Amino acid sequence: MTAAEAISADNRPFAIRTYxxxxxxxxxxxxxxxxxxEEGAEDSYMRGLIHGTMHLSIGQEASAxxxxxxxxxADKITSTHRGHGHCIAKGADVGRMFxxxxxxxxxxxHGRGGSMHxxxxxxxxxxxxxxxxxxxxxxxxxxxxxxxxxxxDVTVCFFGDGANNEGAFHExxxxxxxxxxxxxxxxxxxxxxxxxxxAYATAVRNxxxxxxxxxxxxxxxxxxxxxxxxxxxxIAVARARAGEGPSLVENLTYRWRGHSKSDxxxxxxxxxxxxxxxxxxxxxxxxxxxxxxxxxxxxxxxIAADAVATVEAGIAFAKDSPSPAVTDVTRYVxxxx
Amino acid sequence: xxxxxxxxxxxxxxxxxxxxxxxxxMEADPTVILMGEDIxxxxxxxxxxxxxxxxxxxxxxxxxxxxxxxxxxxxxxxxxxxxxxxxEFQFSDFxxxxxxxxxxxxxxxxxxxxxxxxxxxxxxLPSGSGTGAAAQHSQSIEAWFGHVPGLKVLQPATPxxxxxxxxAALADPDPVMIFEHKLLYKMKGPVPEGSYHTPIGKxxxxxxxxxxxxxxxxxxxxxxxxxxxKLAAEGINAEVIDLRSIRPIDHETILASVRKTGRLMVVYxxxxxxxxxxxxxxxxxxxxxxxxxxxxxxxxxxADAPVPYNPDLERAAVPxxxxxxxxxxxxxxxxx
Numbered sequence: 059m060t061a062a063e064a065i066s067a068d069n070r071p072f073a074i075r076t077y078x079x080x081x082x083x084x085x086x087x088x089x090x091x092x093x094x095x096e097e098g099a100e101d102s103y104m105r106g107l108i109h110g111t112m113h114l115s116i117g118q119e120a121s122a123x124x125x126x127x128x129x130x131x132a133d134k135i136t137s138t139h140r141g142h143g144h145c146i147a148k149g150a151d152v153g154r155m156f157x158x159x160x161x162x163x164x165x166x167x168h169g170r171g172g173s174m175h176x177x178x179x180x181x182x183x184x185x186x187x188x189x190x191x192x193x194x195x196x197x198x199x200x201x202x203x204x205x206x207x208x209x210x211d212v213t214v215c216f217f218g219d220g221a222n223n224e225g226a227f228h229e230x231x232x233x234x235x236x237x238x239x240x241x242x243x244x245x246x247x248x249x250x251x252x253x254x255x256x257a258y259a260t261a262v263r264n265x266x267x268x269x270x271x272x273x274x275x276x277x278x279x280x281x282x283x284x285x286x287x288x289x290x291x292x293i294a295v296a297r298a299r300a301g302e303g304p305s306l307v308e309n310l311t312y313r314w315r316g317h318s319k320s321d322x323x324x325x326x327x328x329x330x331x332x333x334x335x336x337x338x339x340x341x342x343x344x345x346x347x348x349x350x351x352x353x354x355x356x357x358x359x360x361i362a363a364d365a366v367a368t369v370e371a372g373i374a375f376a377k378d379s380p381s382p383a384v385t386d387v388t389r390y391v392x393x394x395x
Numbered sequence: 396x397x398x399x400x401x402x403x404x405x406x407x408x409x410x411x412x413x414x415x416x417x418x419x420x421m422e423a424d425p426t427v428i429l430m431g432e433d434i435x436x437x438x439x440x441x442x443x444x445x446x447x448x449x450x451x452x453x454x455x456x457x458x459x460x461x462x463x464x465x466x467x468x469x470x471x472x473x474x475x476x477x478x479x480x481x482x483e484f485q486f487s488d489f490x491x492x493x494x495x496x497x498x499x500x501x502x503x504x505x506x507x508x509x510x511x512x513x514x515x516x517x518x519x520l521p522s523g524s525g526t527g528a529a530a531q532h533s534q535s536i537e538a539w540f541g542h543v544p545g546l547k548v549l550q551p552a553t554p555x556x557x558x559x560x561x562x563a564a565l566a567d568p569d570p571v572m573i574f575e576h577k578l579l580y581k582m583k584g585p586v587p588e589g590s591y592h593t594p595i596g597k598x599x600x601x602x603x604x605x606x607x608x609x610x611x612x613x614x615x616x617x618x619x620x621x622x623x624x625k626l627a628a629e630g631i632n633a634e635v636i637d638l639r640s641i642r643p644i645d646h647e648t649i650l651a652s653v654r655k656t657g658r659l660m661v662v663y664x665x666x667x668x669x670x671x672x673x674x675x676x677x678x679x680x681x682x683x684x685x686x687x688x689x690x691x692x693x694x695x696x697x698a699d700a701p702v703p704y705n706p707d708l709e710r711a712a713v714p715x716x717x718x719x720x721x722x723x724x725x726x727x728x729x730x731x
Contacts, residue, residue, distance in 0.1 A: 134476065168509030175507035184475060185508060189499050195465045196500065199472020199480075206428065206454065206478060226495070229465025236460065390510040391544045393568040 071285035074350045076292070077127060082352050083361060085127065085284070089119040089340045090365035092143040095152050096315075098369045099142065099159055099173075103319065107377070108159045112173040115143040117282075117314040120339030121246050122147040124287035125214060125309070128295040134182045134200045134213040136193030139174050140246075140313070141186030144216050149181040152368055156376035164379040170390060182211075190251075191217065191224030194243075198230045201239035201304075212240040212298040214291070220251025222265045231304070235272040240298035242291060245308045246281065252317045253325035266308040274304050281309025282339040284346070311339075404585035410443045412554035412586045413519075413575065416561040417444070417481060419590050421451050424479065427565060429456045430470055431483030431519075432463075440485045441521050441580050467493035467518070471501045471570075474516035479565055486532045487520035487574060501570040502545030517564045522574040523614060523664055524713055530701035533709075535664035537574045537612075538671045541641040547571040547595055548641040552616040554584040556639065559593030566592060576614045598645035600652065604634035607658040607727045610649055610675055612638040615662045615714060622720035631727045641671055649675060650684045657689035658726050664713050667696030690729050695722055 068075045073082060096114045103112065115122065122143035129135070129148065137144040145155060150166065158165025159173055166178055177185030184200060187193045197215030204211045221227055222245060234241050245265050249256055262268055269276025275294070279286040287309050294305035312334035316323055323331070344358050353361070382389075407415065420427045429444060429451075435458040438445035448456040459466040463484065470482040484490050490497060501514045524533035540548045547569060551557040557575065564571035601616060602623050611619040616637045623633040634652050638644070653659050659679055661672035672694030679685060679692065698712040725731050 136472075166509070167507060167511065170509045171507040177508045177511065179508065179511050184472075185504070185512070187500075189495060192468075192495065192500055195468020195496060196472035196475065198465070199469040199474070199478075200476045202469055202473045203476040203478050206473075207426070226464055226468065229460070229462035230468065232460060233462060233465050233469060237457075388544075390506045392547075393505070393513060394510070 070350055071346060072289035072292070073124070073127070073285040074346065074352070076288070079352045081127070082347055083357070085123050086343060086347060086358065087361045087365060088147055089123050089343060090362050091152060091368060092119045092122060092146045093340060094365045094369040095146060095155070095372070096142060098156070098373055100315070102156070102159070102373060110172055111318045111320065112159070113140040113318050114315040115140045115313065117334060117339070118246060118248060118311045119143055120284045120343060121281040121287055121309040121311050124284045125216070125244050125291045127288050128292055129182065129214060130211070131181050132209070132211040134184055134197070134211065136184050136197040136200070136213070136215050137186040138193065138216050138218055138221070139186060139188055139190070140218065141176060141216070142173070145176050145178060145183055145186070148178065148183045150178040150183065153372035153375035156372045157379045160376040160379070161381060162376055162379035163382045164375070168390070169382045191221040191226035193217065194221065194224070194226045194230035197241050198234045198239060201234065201241035202237065204240055205237070210299050212242060212295055214242045214244055216244050216246060218251065219245065219247040219249065219256035219260065219265060222268065223259055231272040231274070231306070234304040235274050238301065238303035240301070241304045242294040242298055243304060243306045244291065245306065246311055247308050248311050248313045250317070250325065264308060266306050269306040274306055276306040276308070278308040278310060281311030282337050282342065284339065284343040404587055406583050407554050407586040408580065409551070409554045409557050409575070409582045409584075410441060410580040412558035413443050413561055414445065414447065415586070416558040417447060418450065420562060420565050421455060423590070426477060427479045427481065428473070429481050429483065430459050430466060432459055432461055432485045434458060434483055439483060441577060443580065444483065463489050463492035464496060468496040468500065470516050471496050471514055474514045474570070475504065475512055479515050479517070481517045481519060481565070483519045485521070487522040487536060488531050488534050490518070490520055490536070497540070497546070497570075498543050502543045505569065506545060513568045514570050515568050516570045517561070518570070518572045520572060520574050521577050523576045523578060524702045524709055525578045527704065527706060527709065529704040533702035535574070535697065537641055538665045538669070540572050541671065541674065545569065546642060549573045549595065550613040550639060550641060551575065552579070552613055552637050552639070554582065554586045556593045558586055559591050560595070560639070562590055563592035563595050567595060571595070574613065578614055593639070596640045596643035596645055598639050598648040599637045600634060600648065601637045602633065602635040604632040604656065606632045606656055607660060607723050608634050608636065608649070608652040608656045609660050609662060609719070609723060610636045610638055611662040612641070612671065613664065615664060618714065618716045618719055619662055621716045622723060625720050626723055626727070631724060633723055638671070644674065644678070646678055646682070650679065650682055653679055653684040654687045657687050659688070660693040660695065660723055660726055662695045662714050662719055665696055666699060667694055668699060670694070670696050672696055690726055691731050693722055693726050693731060695719060
């Protein structure tokens with residue numbers, strides 16, 4: 059049997075046959091970490107430890123984590139208002155994230171940004187964004203930098219189904235295609251832009267169908283299937299690194315929680331939410347790893363327990379951290395000379 | 396062109412000076428790129444980037460699609476990750492299509508990320524009226540951006556400053572908007588050789604005087620200077636300050652002049668209401684210089700109307716030499 063035949067005869071899911079067991083276990087750990095982080099943030103909000111609002115990504119963990127499997131710290135991402143999962147998937151420390159949400163000086167943005175501007179430039183996360191579609195042209199600019207400087211890093215641009223109807227989407231995808239830039243547009247289609255169904259707000263059936271207008275590949279995958287996302291992004295990242303230009307990947311997924319803290323879930327049914335909860339991306343990935351002998355139940359439980367402990371430690375770190383000095387309100391507006 | 400003056404300075408036009416600044420920066424730093432609509436073989440709508448594509452190639456002098464929001468955003472993303480883009484808006488009016496990226500992203504990224512990010516982008520914006528291009532190609536919207544923390548907003552009045560400000564802007568780690576006046580592109584003046592920086596946020600006394608302070612920016616500096624010469628013939632000695640920078644604004648130079656003259660007039664091409672004049676007037680009124688005022692503060696700005704097409708109306712819509720002269724005379728005689 060040749061190597062090529064061996065690969066084609068391998069019927070295991072893409073992620074299992076592509077990534078090392080340690081990588082897969084780390085991916086599961088980060089998915090649990092995202093879930094527990096979001097729950098910890100929600101709980102802290104209820105207790106009045108976090109003010110403002112936040113947009114939770116519970117239910118979308120596979121989309122965030124599987125997309126980041128191919129990325130190194132040199133690769134960039136731009137994120138969205140629902141960006142906690144992307145940040146963790148890209149490698150951020152949850153203690154500093156909680157500190158940011160708590161408005162503390164030790165937070166990633168020294169308490170100036172909060173949930174909607176969480177970023178970790180060191181791991182290549184150029185930041186969440188409070189403006190729908192705001193990150194799309196910025197991602198194209200980051201890809202332009204890589205091309206201009208002759209680097210082979212790629213930029214992944216996360217955006218939602220809502221952003222695909224912004225003018226910035228059209229301008230960004232067109233320019234990325236015209237200049238053949240190393241960027242992967244990852245649409246997390248969670249079916250609603252706030253309360254407005256994507257099916258109502260978008261003229262095409264699949265958002266990936268729009269790729270044809272920009273002469274780039276477009277693919278729609280089950281965003282709750284870790285392997286499906288990983289495979290689609292793997293192909294798109296390889297294409298970008300090879301200098302062949304951008305791609306559009308659409309991950310069909312669902313947010314279990316409301317849009318933000320003001321959401322009363324009036325636009326969707328309890329049954330619909332429960333139906334999607336039954337497609338829990340973490341449970342599916344965990345079962346897949348166990349089925350293929352990557353870990354056993356006890357090993358998976360240990361990973362889940364580790365996520366709980368990490369989140370608890372992160373919240374404790376945030377609580378114990380100092381707040382910024384009020385006199386520093388204009389600090390960071392401009393570079394300090 | 397390029398004649399040597401007695402002072403050893405060459406005479407260049409305002410647009411030649413800007414082009415020279417871009418060429419110097421691109422020679423010195425491979426991360427400097429130009430982006431904009433029709434800036435390549437066409438040379439830009441006002442020919443400012445003429446021939447630069449031949450020298451530096453299409454990869455560094457990038458024609459963008461007609462996508463101001465996206466183009467500005469690409470420049471922001473490139474600046475965030477290691478390039479120094481100069482993005483040319485074909486007309487400053489078109490910056491309105493890109494407000495999201497300028498105001499929500501470029502201006503705020505450093506702050507939102509707690510100082511962990513830098514956006515060293517330069518936006519060039521051909522601005523102002525007097526070309527018969529009517530309401531959507533003639534505006535002076537620089538004051539809008541004066542309201543945005545995180546931006547720096549400049550208005551060169553001379554070829555020397557146009558070059559020095561662009562080089563200073565490129566060396567600055569924060570986003571800088573340079574409003575160039577379309578009527579000044581052909582104006583000639585002495586320009587030093589090589590690289591130099593016009594300090595950002597420093598106004599310049601272009602004409603020293605004792606009777607009335609006229610603060611102006613961009614083309615209004617020249618109109619104010621002309622008006623001042625006419626007033627001098629009748630014994631009114633006006634001091635003319637070239638504001639140069641709207642954000643940051645040079646409070647000290649203005650206040651020192653007001654303490655000396657006791658009379659202040661602000662001349663600007665933007666609509667009078669809520670403009671640069673309001674900011675400067677309020678700043679003086681809030682300061683110790685208030686006690687030195689011998690007359691009310693005057694503002695001369697554009698009419699409360701879009702810029703009109705008819706040449707007589709267009710001229711009437713913004714301050715001219717005669718209106719500045721008349722207003723300064725009334726102020727000096729305490730007839731206001």
